[in-house]
Amino acid sequence: MTVVNKSYSSNLYSHPNKFLEDHLINVAQIACQNIMTSSVKKIGRYDKSILMRLVKICGLCHDIGKATSYFQKYLFASDEEKKKLKGMSETRHGLLSAVVSFYAAQAEFTGEESLRSGEIAFLSFIAFWTIRKHHGNLEDIIDETGVTDKDITILIDQIKSINKNKLSKLSEELKTKGLKLEITTTSMLEWVDSIQNDLKPLRRRFRRLEREKNIQPYLITNFIFSLLIDADKTEVVLGETPKRRPQFIDYTIVDDYKTTLDIKKTNINELREKAYKEVLSKEPDLDERVYSINLPTGLGKTFTSLAFALKLRNKISNKKGHTPRIIYSLPFLSIIEQNADQFERVLYTAGFNVDTDLLLKHHHLSDLYYKKDENEFEPDEAKILIEGWNSEIIVTTFVQLFHTLLSNRNKTLRKFHRLSNSIILLDEVQSIPFKYWLLMKEVLKDLVKEMDSYVVFVTATEPLIFERHEVKSLVDRGKYFSALDRVVIKPQLQGTMKVEELAEHVDLKPDKSYLFILNTIKSAKTAYKLLKTKSQHISFLSTHIIPKERLNRINEMKSGEIKVAVTTQLVEAGVDIDFDIVYRDLAPLDSINQAAGRCNRNGKNQGEVIVVSLTDDKRRYSSYIYDDVLLDITGKMLEKNDCIREKDFLNIIDNYYKTMQEKMASDKSRQLLSAVYKLKYDSTDETIGINDFKLIDYTYPKIDVFIEIDDDAKKVWEEYVRIKEIKNLFKRRLEFSQIKANFYNYTVAVPATVDNRPPEVAGFRYVNINSLEDFYDRETGFKCEGVTPIW
Structure with missing residues (x-):
């Protein structure tokens, strides 16, 4: 990392104890290092060298607006004075930095033979826009x-x-790092005088973007924005980007791990091994970008997909x-821990030091723990490293992944550039809504x-997100x-029935x-x-x-201790429980x-899945949860068959997905x-924006x-x-993030309309x-209807 000569410092600061030029230069270097180590060759018409020069400009200019006396005064003000100054428009630095970057990018690319004038204008605006925001x-x-x-x-x-x-002095230092224009108060005033007129033709051009139906501008915008904000946050906390040292991991370590397991010789285990060998016998074709491992439930997709990913890597x-x-991405938290632990055991058995820079679990309740080379990072450093996906194997949720891919939010777009040069495993992909x-x-x-x-x-029921010919199948x-x-x-x-009848x-x-x-939940509680x-x-x-308690009960079910279990749909994807007979209230066919994947998984006896249609006094319970069209398609397919054997599942599910495509919009x-x-990132009352993408669409507010179920919960609540009494917002958030996972271990989400609403204490509903x-039954959980609390 370059160290600026402090004797020639501008004496302007970006942060307390940090010179502005140091921060700008370091951010540019981190961003350039990240793009340099990326395998992206070009996006659309813009090759890697152009994108690197653009992100360098963004890094060098992104905080230049902090040079104002207003910001310098704010930086060293008392806490009380800071509150007053923070709300002043003059203290803000984003727009001034953006204006400088617009003309810095024009100076950088003017005369570039490979670029047309419209492309230079677009790149200059990307610098302006990403820095402004x-x-x-x-x-x-x-x-x-x-x-x-x-x-x-x-x-x-x-x-x-x-x-x-x-x-x-600041301008001279930035010019030594590649800035191609001189920044003076005179030049800045000239740019401010011109900026409105220079942006007008771009507005007209951007109105035509929708007609072009091109995703590349979106990828470029997110890529540059991601590189900039990741470098900025990393530099402030860590000072430099952590060096990535990818290790060679032979896919055969999965074979080696399996030899340590007590795997009995059964028909199912033989099929698992056969499927595993078939996938691994395929030599990956690097020209093929989309692969599929479509196997029945219980045939070892987790280990098989990991081994294939390592071979492809x-x-x-x-x-x-x-x-x-x-x-590696999955739909539910309940199976993230399960599968990440399996990966960890595979790596550990092979002799790897399984630090966080090798294997990382990331979801909204992740512990703030990051370790590398026996060095355990401080919580604020760990937060930066975890949320930036600084690891070789990342195990995360669909929400984290897809809201990185499709979002307007700073926090989620920060890791967008990590999607480049990656192998993305989508397990239980049928969970993506049609x-x-x-x-x-x-x-x-x-x-x-x-x-x-x-x-x-990776799926047991491969939805037709891509047409079959667009996906390279790894198994027959x-x-x-x-x-x-x-x-x-x-x-x-043949008819509906009430829970009581069942x-x-x-x-x-x-x-x-x-x-x-x-x-x-209501029908499940009644049945229980x-x-x-x-x-x-x-x-x-x-x-x-x-x-x-949920985890404890799932483990009891796995152990075989439980003879009868009553649940909602949360056990359906990836939870390795096994019962002889399953009763399923009517749902879409893929559900x-x-x-069926929770029934007789190991093929000991003949398992049965009995599908019924339960109703309350008003309508079918299924209609509260699922789309009527999906239920109609499913009902018609099931009505044709008195009995569907497992060997026929594939044909029926394929027909189901084809019918979905025909009938659903x-x-x-x-x-x-x-x-x-x-590039409409935010919505209005009239039009949808990218921020309207919600992988999980909560119909009802919660x-x-x-x-506070026990003494451990009591200690967590007291903490x-x-x-909550900490006045410093940053410190308060950081300390809460350290107990967040444990805190939410005792938290349930209930409908906001619930009658039996507990009191709010310290900004949180608390029992x-x-x-x-009054509020919680140890067997069935939260009581939605109950007495009025007196305390």
């Missing part, structure tokens, strides 16, 4: 071309406040000279092509489905285990209370149970298939694609409630209250241990 979220590109007369007045006032001698490293990261299939196809297609990445779909999927006969699906949909008529045999998957009279070894599972995808094309009975 580098402390906030991206908004509509059309709005960002606007600079008001009031803005101009403030900019002039800011420039006149700058110490000319200090600015001259090594071939890319050997042939292309760069080593991609592996990003309304986003077209959007995912178009954005992923351009991402892998332009940013040199690969995607592997039909062979494995036809070889299995573990489960039969028995539809009983509980009354079901015959619980002592030598069998039963899983009831219901569509709503009724079935409890028939079995002592019964367990209940829903999101109204605190996560700590029913997932339910892709309006939401098209609207969001339109926003992507025209509130979080802390349940939370202490943290203390003395009022537990």
Whole structure:
């Protein structure tokens, strides 16, 4: 990292104890280093050298507006004075920095033979836009071309406040690092005078973006914005970017790990090994960008996908000279820990020191823990490293991944550049809602092509996000489905029934285990209370149970201790539980298939999945949760069959997805694609923006409630209250992030409309241990209806 000669310092500061030129130069170097080590060769018409020069300009200019006397005064003011100064328009530095960067980029690229004038204008605007918003979220590109007369007045006032001698020293230092224009108060005033006129033609041009139907401008904008804000945050906390040292990891370590397991010789295990060998026998074709591992539930997709990703990673490293990261993504937190632990055991058994720079778990409740070479980082440093995906293998949620790909938010877009030069494993990909299939196809297609990445779909029910011919299948999927006969699906949909009728008529045999998957928490609670009279070894599972207890119950189910379990859909994807007979309230066919994956997984006996249609006094429970069109398609397919054997699942699910494409509209995808094309990041009342993408669409608003269920929870709550009293916002957030995972272990999300609403304490709904009975049942969780608390 270059160290500026302090004797020639401008004596302007970016942060307390940090010279402005040091920060600008270091950020430029970190951003350039990140793009240099990326395998991106070009995005659209802009090759890597052009993009690197652009991000260098962004780094060198992004905080120049801090040179004003207003900002310098704010930086060293007392806390009380800072509160007053922070709200002043003159203290802000983004727009002034953006104006300088616009003309710095023009000076950089003018005369570049490979670029047309319109392309130079576009690159200059990207510098302007990303710097203007580098402390906030991206908004509509059309709005960002606007600079008001009031803005101009403030900019002039800011420039006149700058110490000319200090600015001259700053400018000279930046010129030695490649800035091609001199920054003086005179030149800045000239740029401010010109900026409105220079942006006007761009506004007209940007209005035509939607017609071009091109995703490349979106990728370029996000790439540059991501590189800049990641470098900025990293430099402030760490001073420099951590050096990446990718290790060679042979895919055969998965084989080696499997030899340490006690794997019995059964038909299922033989099929697992056969599928594993078939996938690994395929030599990856680096020209193929989208792969698929489509295998029945329980055939070892987790280990198989990891081994294939490592094999692909090594071939890319050997042939292309760069080593991609592996990003393994799943839909639910409940299986992130499970699969990450499996990966850790594989690496540890192979002799790797499994530090966080090798294997990282990242989700909204991740611990602030980062370790590298026996060095354990401070919490603020760990936060930067974790949220920047500084690791070789990242295990994360669909929400983290897809909201990095499609977002306007600063926090999530920061890691967008990590999607380049990566192998993205999408496990349980059927969880992506149909309304986003077209959007995912178009954005992923351009991402892998332009940013040199690969995607592997891992699923038991491969949805038609891409057409079959667009995906390289790694297994003869039909062979494995036809070889299995573990489960039969028995539809009983001649009419509807109430939960009470189901509980009354079901015959619980002592030598069998039963899983009831219901569509709503209310119906599940009713079923549990009724079935409890028939079995002592019964367990209940829903999101109204605190996560700590949920995990305990899942582990009990895995161990075989539980003979009867009543749950909501949260067990359907990837949770390795196994029951002889499954009752499933009507759901879309892919959900029913997932339910079948919890039945007789190891093929001991013939398993049964009985599909019923439960109703309350008003309507079917399924209609509260699922799309009517999906239920109609499923109902018609199930009505044709009295009994569906596992070997027929593949054909039926393929027909289901084809019918979905024919009957369901892709309006939401098209609207969001339109926003992507025209770089409309935020929505208005009239039009959809990129920020309208919500992978999980909560139909009903929810509130979080802390349940003080035991002494451990009491200690966590007391720590939370202490943290809430910390006045410094940054320190308060940092300290809470250190207890966040444990805190949310005792938290449930309930409908905001719930009658039985606990009191708010320290900004959070709170049930203390003395009022537990009023709000929380230790067996079934939060009580949505209850008594009025008196305390």
